[in-house]
Amino acid sequence: MKFINPSWLWLLLLIPGLYIALVFHEKRRQKKFEQFAKIPLWSTIVPDFTAGAGLAKGRLFLIALAFTIFALARPQWGTHEETAHVTGLDIMVVLDLSNSMEVEDVSPNRLKKAKHLVRSLAERLRGDRIGLIAFAGSSFIASPLTNDLEYISSTLEILGSQSITSQGTDTAGALEAARRGLERGAEDTAPVPDGKTFPSRVILLITDGEDQEGGATEQAAELNKSDIKLYIIGVGTQKGGPIPMRDADGNLHGYKKDRKGEPVISTFKPDQLTALAAAGGGKYWNATQDEQEIEEMLTDLNALNRTEYTERRYLVHEDRFQFPLAIAVILLFLELAVATSRKPAKLLLVLFIFGSFLPTQPASAESAVPLDSYFENRKGLEAFNDGKIEEAKKHFGAAQAIDPTRPELEFNQGVIRLQEGDVDSAVRSFDQAARLSQSNPQVSGQALYNLGGALSKKGDVPNAIRSYLGAISKAHQAKDFQLGEDARKNLELLIQQQQQKKKQEQQQKDEQDKKEQQEKQKKEKEKEDQKSKENEQKKEKDQKEPKQFEEPKESRKRQFRSPKLSPEDAERVMAELKNREKELHKRLKKQQGTSSGVQKDW
Template identity: 35%
Template structure:
């Protein structure tokens, strides 16, 4: 300042300024900015219980866990590729209930119908060929397990997705499909594997890898049986998709059929709704900014 004015002029200028008022104006602006930051942080306190309603389908997914699902004609193998596709499907669900059935010689409800998708994924992660000790493949047991799971529920909105190579050693899948149709369960089948078949690698107790053999010591070759899966889908007005490397089939089923189906209101749940309080610091900031121009930082003569 001394470069632009002499000492008497500086004293004259200083005598006109109210430094306390200037300090107050600066403090007000700083606090206004602080309150604005608080408002942007969206503070919340206090809550109310609100009823949350969901619209969705009931979707049971039955996964073949027999040793034939270790075949590597779909990478990394049939079972692991199936689990990956199911995880991708879960990401698309909004309000639908989903459950998991594991089946080989018999069927087991690995995860009941739920909207807790994280819980479902934990159950899916545990799925392996050792989930069910009994060997073989019984598609009919998977269908009947789904029928039992849906007992007493809604008359429609019931979906069963079966992921398997279609080989079965016991039971009657056609009769089971007819029972599912009577219960208005639509069955969608995904066939994994190839018609040419694939040898199955297993690890013995000593840790050595070798091909799976039957009781007669013949090497087992697992082939895709599309015929039975197509019949099941036809009887229940579902859909059959053959899995391939590029398109597993679950996305196709969801886009063409499931996404277009009528949803029902699933049992409402109570959820905490926290009260937004950003208005309080925002109002304080605006009040301070309104007050600031009215503070006179000039001394009265």
């Protein structure tokens, strides 16, 4: 047996106190009545009076009150199976983080306006999953598809142009990354039953339109062929503006310049974005101050097919509050038959009416578990506690096959795989468990904590640090202070190890550089010694051989002597050679061509 509203049970502590007060009141009333008449005369004076009727009435009232409180606590026992149908959209937001998004031609700047648009969209979604791709010269998945809007909001806060070192604007690469993210999100869901289809998939690109890499239109056409809608919101003005350069504290220290020293003016290209949206089978909007484009986009999204793409069977606990409530009603009628005053009964009837109209809450995740999966998981836990790893693995696998989207089952698989030494599989399991349990910070925090440990063993320190930070955040939400403290300690230890590793690598690099410098100096010295030796040998050889007459250098420069050519002929030959040399230089210049343009990094 379990209770949905157990806090009501605290009222049961009042029942003994009320009963004591009732007994005290009845005894005091009888004593006052004895002062008026002796007990043997009561039946003569008041024929309808029954001694102890008031106490009996009070007992029935208090028992009825106790059963009413019990009913308000919503007891549950017994179970039945229910089938839930899952529908929705998958939306991947592609956010431009290039330097040109820092331009302040819209208030406060292009990037902050784009972030506000994403938040406005996420707040209006109902039941749909949303993911986030950040891009500039390269792209990465900032958030996989999720229903956790808090995670999306916190991820947006930390994103900026400094989040990507490779600057530029590779829109085609970002669209391809979004497509892969949508496909991966589809693979993470439960298998699609026969006759069902995946929900509509949408990519929302938010950018200023400066695509410097090319290929975006072709990629948009490929998305359209894959039944992925491409919507675009352009942020900026056609006038554009210079790109501000700020330090880590946000202080302005100038504007970006190209390699020629000229200020870079980032322009907004809505025509290109309109053509890109058309190629992707979607629509294009300009970002406005009142954000009316979000409402128009939601109207389009609501028209898309939120397909029912899976069914899930759940074990639901039965509500049994009707039984204590019925007992309370029967006791009320009995109390009315005995009591002389109906005011207490009326009070209880009001309480009964209030309780009968309480909204029935849906079963929580803990109370809705597939039956077969529950028993298999239970067997797996018992085997794991007994040290029977293979048997536990078998039962956990059977439970997960029944309910593949339950995060606790994926978490258990990760523990088993880590126990077996399969770190890569453990990383995948913990990552999957963390993403499936976004709405359950307790499970999500434990999954991220174990994911950090597995990534540390794998040597992926940056992602391990990111996982521990996520575990600390989830522990704070779940108020699990022990988990948060453990994650913080591991994070500090990991950072210290990383710093020590970098220090050792720097020392090794310095030693290697020093060794290479010494070897270089040694080779140069050997080369100089060899050259000196050759010069000495040459000098000795020249001393042994008889010297021949050499024409003075000054004479060779000024005259051209030949036994067959006259001085006039020699001058004509030299002039012809100079002309040919000039022609050769001209042809070489033509072959080299003009130099390439300045590479853009905004």
